[in-house]
Amino acid sequence: MKTILATAAIASALIFSACKKDTPTPVTPVDPNAFNVSVNGKIVTVKNLPADTILGIGAMGPYGAGKYSFFSLETNSKISSSDSATSNWDLAFAGNTIRVNNVTSGPGNGGAFVYTGTFDGISQVPADSTFRVDNAPVSYAITKGSSKGWYTYDGPNNLITATPGRVLVIRTASGKYAKVEILNYYKGGVTPATTATDSIKSFDSRYYTFRYTYQSNGSTTF
């Protein structure tokens, strides 16, 4: 632990001194828990997208407001829930459910399937792919359930982990393609320790960190 801290301290000192040389303007610290979209070449990273976050814990367990957060892969932005019945959004998040804009979820031409492999490893939509659509609440394009879709739920420790080696291949509302990798389900992109309280595990959950590459020209290559 000490070595990690020391390494982190040295590393941050180096970064800080490097920043001083390159940019004279003081670096404003980014709140690690704030919603944030950053673009790095073809890859867009979204941090802390709230997805029906926990309001309280009742007799039936933790509960939220029951509202989805809508996101557009085309404009890299959150979409107001008043636009939920439009084709402006591509993905909608609430708890561990992710919807695509099609059939029971919206008017768009959306679809998705879960690909096993790495994000970098999938350079185009495989030719034999079948895009699934939502048929809420029976089934979803992005399969629900532990180890079936994008996450693994550890019941005894009450933690959700984004299963490594899963890429969500998305057909957007407008029929374009994107690949999405969910990175984390908790605030700040950090999964609480197994020994954290259930209250922390609940209130810090439902904050998505994910990255994606969107192909705007309509082709199946990323």
Next chain:
Amino acid sequence: MRRVIILISILFCCSSAFSQKKKVRFDNDTLSEIVITSTRTATQLGNVTVPYQIINKKNIEQSGSLRLKDILQEQTGLYITNGFGAGVQMQGLNPDYTIILLNGEPLVGRTAGVLDVNRISISNIKRIEIVKGPSSSLYGSEAMAGVINIITDTSCKKSIETGFRYGFGNPDKGWILPLNNDVFNNLDFNLNISTTIKKTGLQYSGNAYYLDGISYRPFSTIKVPQPIWRFTNQFSLHHPFGSKTKFDLTIRDGYDYIKQEFAVANNGSTSSSYGREANHDININPVLTHQFNSSIKSALRLYATIYNGSQILHFTDKPDSAYTDQFKQHFYRVENQTDIQLKKTRLTIGAGYSIDEAQSTRYDNIENKKQNNIQFVYAQQEWNPYKKLILITGVRYDHNKLFAAALSPKFSFRYKFNKSISILGSIGRGFKAPDFRQLYLNFTNNAAGGYSVFGAVDAVKIINEMQAQGLISEIKEDFNRLTSLQPEFSTGINLGTSLSIGNKTKININLFRNDIESLIDVRQIATKSNGAQIFSYINVKNAYTEGLEIECKFKLNKQIDFSTGYQYLATADKEDLQNIKAGKVYTRDPDGTSRLLNKSEYTGLPNRSKHMGNFKINYEPTTKFYSTVRFTYRSKWYIADSDGNGLYNSNDESADGFVLINASAGFTINKQMKFYGGIDNMLNHQDANYLPNLQGRMIYMGINFKLK
């Protein structure tokens, strides 16, 4: 660094052995010393064919240890697990797979497979024998990793002996000792009375132990461990009928009382509760032995043991309601063992019948008694075709009511090249029958996520009922694999050498491998409509554990001796290995991106340390004074699958390795009085998350008084 110390000590030990020329002998290495557990008959140490360790009364007394856990944690290759008490992991196998015997009869009352070795006081123990490798050919179920046999002192020499020990510590304050509220106290009192009236030997031994609650978590109301009282009473009777027949009776009664104060977060609201846990066990063991002639000896053994563990918690905000957890187990056995000594062959044959019963609030209904009956026969042939070679063949058959029968053969040998070099090896089958928990558990954790675990017998019925009520949202594939549980089987191979260099150095090296088939694993079989998981037990996994164990004892001179031990352990779930090989397993880097897992990152089964070692120095300048320092090291172990890939790899959550240093010293004034003291956990190592039951540094002192 720690590894270096261990390595150096091994090297030092081995190399200096060649340079020393003074004649000094091991005190305990006399011809008369025997081990019983390896063959169920008295066997001289030089003839044992399997890896073993012996902890004698002197080792126990000089270590200042009070509970069985204290002394076992200092032995090579034994790993003390946390959770449901202190369990013993041997050769990398879980506590479920080591049978713990008291004078040859099994102790019962396991929680989640763990028999808490803190339950056992060692104040009246003559010797502890540890035999490694599958021993089901003699002991049946549970003896898959090995056997720990606690042999109590029933010598019945006329004496009264009493002792008192006080210990204290201050985990937050290090060495400084302001005697404030943080100080914890530890008291131990024992009394042994033995006498022989006419020819009947009688012995009573009593022990009382108290340990304060200690709060390692700042601001926590939860005391870990909680204030504990433990009482043990043991009575033995020994009566000879003539010169050929004798009768022995041992009755032991153990009672633990643990005060509890909890703050439980249940669905968001924190409710405080208070109560107690009480565990009571009784063992009754009459044995009638008859020597028919110089070559035939037979023993009729009866055994009854009752374990009753209960927990009652009252909630501060709801004083009327209480949470009750109860587990009762009754175990009865009748057994005959006959030993026949021929010219070059010794035969041991035995047969018996056991009844195992359990009742628990953790099952469907506490009134509903679960029962298993076991009939067993075993035979063993020890053949000594010529002086240098010993061959032992044994087999045992266990037939039982609840599941498939088990046949456990074993073959072992020892070849003595000369007085100083022997090689020994064994191959055997071990098994563990499914326990009552795996068959009947009916548990729902309302505090943490609401997940449920159902035993294999009832799981299908319960889930079908829940499904009819619309309470099930999903049935997993593993649900269809729920069939009647089978015993878990293993094949164990041990191959080693025993070396004596001069009279001063002894080295034992052992390589082991255990292949376990149809390992019972907890698997998710369904999901409730509220998202909570339902688990059950299925024979699915194939796993192995393998490693190397080295023990080295070296006597520098008449006053100083050293001993050191090391175990290297590698384990794997075979399915995990196949999946990694097939490129199906991914992990996540610290930046969150995922990639394929390398085979080198796989860490095997969780809660196991790759390296474990110990180093002891004994200094005994006169017969009146002794001192010892013992170092124990355990490397890091893995806790949870934090990256969600279903197995344990180096990116996952792990607990840091640690070193424990215990030291003790004592002196006798005349033959009647002994003063002693010591420090446990000198480095004050604490780990509230992963070793909640490890006490901080404790200083203790005691006095023993003996009247002959």
